[in-house]
Amino acid sequence: xxxxxKTIAIVAGALLLVALPVIAGLTDEPYLVTLASRxxxxxxxxxxxxxxxGFGGMVSLGHAAFFGIGAYGVGILSMHAFExxxxxxxPLAIGGSQxxxxxxxxxxLFSAAAAGIxxxxxLRTTGMHFIMITLAFAQxxxxxxxxxxxxGGDDGLSLFARNTLPGxxxxxxxxxxxxxxxxLALFLFFSWRLVHSRFGMVIRGCKDNERRMKSLGFxxxxxxxxxxxxxxxxxxxxxxxxxxxxxYVSPGLMxxxxxxxxxxxxxLGGMGTLFGPVLGAATLLLMEExxxxxxxxxxxxxxxxxxxxxxxxxxxxYGILAGGNGNHG
Amino acid sequence: xxxxxxSVRSLVKHYGAVQASDRFCLEVARGELHALIxxxxxxxxxxxxxxxxxxxxxxxxxxxDGQDITPWPVHRRTxxxxxxxxxxxxxxxxxxxxxxxxxxxxxxNGHSFRFWRKAGDDPAxxxxxxxxxxxxxLEERATIPAVSLSHGEKRQLEVGMxxxxxxxxLLLDEPxxxxxxxxxxxxxxxxxxxxxxxxxxxxxxxxxxxxxLADRISVLVYGRTIASGTPExxxxxxxxxxxxxxxxTPAKEGTDA
Numbered sequence: 259x260x261x262x263x264k265t266i267a268i269v270a271g272a273l274l275l276v277a278l279p280v281i282a283g284l285t286d287e288p289y290l291v292t293l294a295s296r297x298x299x300x301x302x303x304x305x306x307x308x309x310x311x312g313f314g315g316m317v318s319l320g321h322a323a324f325f326g327i328g329a330y331g332v333g334i335l336s337m338h339a340f341e342x343x344x345x346x347x348x349p350l351a352i353g354g355s356q357x358x359x360x361x362x363x364x365x366x367l368f369s370a371a372a373a374g375i376x377x378x379x380x381l382r383t384t385g386m387h388f389i390m391i392t393l394a395f396a397q398x399x400x401x402x403x404x405x406x407x408x409x410g411g412d413d414g415l416s417l418f419a420r421n422t423l424p425g426x427x428x429x430x431x432x433x434x435x436x437x438x439x440x441x442l443a444l445f446l447f448f449s450w451r452l453v454h455s456r457f458g459m460v461i462r463g464c465k466d467n468e469r470r471m472k473s474l475g476f477x478x479x480x481x482x483x484x485x486x487x488x489x490x491x492x493x494x495x496x497x498x499x500x501x502x503x504x505x506y507v508s509p510g511l512m513x514x515x516x517x518x519x520x521x522x523x524x525x526l527g528g529m530g531t532l533f534g535p536v537l538g539a540a541t542l543l544l545m546e547e548x549x550x551x552x553x554x555x556x557x558x559x560x561x562x563x564x565x566x567x568x569x570x571x572x573x574x575x576y577g578i579l580a581g582g583n584g585n586h587g
Numbered sequence: 588x589x590x591x592x593x594s595v596r597s598l599v600k601h602y603g604a605v606q607a608s609d610r611f612c613l614e615v616a617r618g619e620l621h622a623l624i625x626x627x628x629x630x631x632x633x634x635x636x637x638x639x640x641x642x643x644x645x646x647x648x649x650x651x652d653g654q655d656i657t658p659w660p661v662h663r664r665t666x667x668x669x670x671x672x673x674x675x676x677x678x679x680x681x682x683x684x685x686x687x688x689x690x691x692x693x694x695x696n697g698h699s700f701r702f703w704r705k706a707g708d709d710p711a712x713x714x715x716x717x718x719x720x721x722x723x724x725l726e727e728r729a730t731i732p733a734v735s736l737s738h739g740e741k742r743q744l745e746v747g748m749x750x751x752x753x754x755x756x757l758l759l760d761e762p763x764x765x766x767x768x769x770x771x772x773x774x775x776x777x778x779x780x781x782x783x784x785x786x787x788x789x790x791x792x793x794x795x796x797x798x799x800l801a802d803r804i805s806v807l808v809y810g811r812t813i814a815s816g817t818p819e820x821x822x823x824x825x826x827x828x829x830x831x832x833x834x835x836t837p838a839k840e841g842t843d844a
Binding site for chain 2: 419451452453454455458459460463466467469470471472473474475476477479481484
């Protein structure tokens with residue numbers, strides 16, 4: 259029966275997400291669409307972290323670094339496009355761009371490259387050391403962007419408009435919402451295939467017992483590194499979207515507290531479940547949205563809630579909704 | 588004598604002041620079951636970890652199948668045909684028996700940078716999973732999560748995973764540890780069967796098993812091989828008696844374990 263329950267939960271969730279702009283229109287609450295876009299974008303970042311954390315067993319406190327790099331990719335290219343200046347002159351002159359089809363893949367590429375470098379260094383450690391070193395790298399990047407005066411430094415960088423996509427108007431909140439939804443759906447589908455593929459088996463084996471994986475004949479380092487790169491790429495895409503949504507990027511996007519938030523989303527929703535982090539992102543952001551109306555200390559409520567979920571629902575909110583069985587996402 | 592399958596030359600490994608391997612030497616011939624015994628703290632595990640590649644020796648060389656494998660990482664040795672099973676059973680609890688074996692099969696069939704197709708649909712896996720299950724006698728238990736197997740069955744699976752990819756040499760690390768009498772009999776049968784297909788280096792405490800199974804035995808004391816030979820020579824060797832066996836003649840009752 260759990261399979262049915264799981265399917266029902268996922269289908270219901272998907273229907274709700276598709277219908278949401280209509281509901282928002284009918285109830286005359288257009289800000290719901292903005293809020294929901296934000297949830298989808300953070301969900302994408304959380305799902306990408308889940309690949310590393312829930313399936314690969316790599317606990318990172320620096321995931322926001324990749325998120326921030328994706329966002330800055332959009333911000334910086336947009337600024338140059340606006341000013342008509344070049345990004346750099348050598349080896350060939352590259353200017354800015356506003357076209358989503360150019361900028362977003364580039365943003366993803368930047369994040370993936372950063373994940374490759376940070377991952378290659380961090381994966382030489384495990385456990386607590388891995389947590390600390392990913393945190394350290396993310397904070398290094400944070401301070402790097404804080405001091406990067408050319409791109410706004412501490413104050414961040416405002417976009418003069420959202421990116422352009424042929425046939426769509428991303429400036430329209432509803433159209434933008436569906437782009438975010440499509441991005442999340444595609445990434446979820448890709449991740450779901452991934453965790454069941456040969457690659458996914460290796461990653462999950464490494465989480466259980468890396469020593470044994472080596473003695474079975476797997477060069478585990480390179481598999482885990484590719485997993486980090488894929489996770490970083492996903493976060494980069496989310497970053498590119500958040501830059502478009504808020505039309506503003508700042509170093510705050512990659513502060514370690516942001517990494518913590520993404521981590522909490524995964525834990526809350528259910529590690530190693532893929533769909534769980536989507537629920538986690540929704541729960542966290544909705545709590546923030548509605549509790550902060552009453553008090554600015556809304557985290558006082560989040561803390562105990564998180565403790566209860568982690569203690570009593572091993573597979574998070576997703577585990578409660580979809581039933582405890584089936585640890586394969 | 589024909590060239591040995593495994594030839595260990597003067598391995599040295601220090602832990603601070605402790606000399607865990609002190610010019611450790613060992614020769615394992617093709618097709619034999621070679622046992623490595625020694626009292627507690629003799630450095631058996633250290634020796635084994637260096638053979639499998641999990642520990643780097645301070646000096647010395649390891650030749651396997653004619654090649655110097657001393658600097659090789661674990662996974663490369665495995666692919667060369669040097670497989671290991673662990674003392675503490677080390678299978679993937681959350682996966683089923685079948686998935687455990689499939690993972691081992693996957694390790695020996697090309698790289699795993701395949702992101703799309705379901706792992707279970709892999710042609711190599713589909714081809715080899717049946718024989719792999721049969722080899723360890725777990726066909727009936729194929730779809731059970733490994734965590735719910737009995738201790739003996741876990742051992743069988745553990746060994747089965749090491750056997751995938753048809754290794755040339757199997758390193759068995761104290762397979763009898765924590766095994767009840769019934770399980771031990773099963774395991775002895777399994778090892779006897781394996782003996783015909785693969786060379787084995789057996790590190791073991793259980794003297795009965797060692798003396799009944801081994802073609803040759805090496806005795807390790809304080810990180811050094813003090814004797815090496817057939818069970819009869821080892822039993823008669825005065826140095827071995829003194830250093831390790833005490834005055835008891837251990838394996839006179841070398842009955843089946």
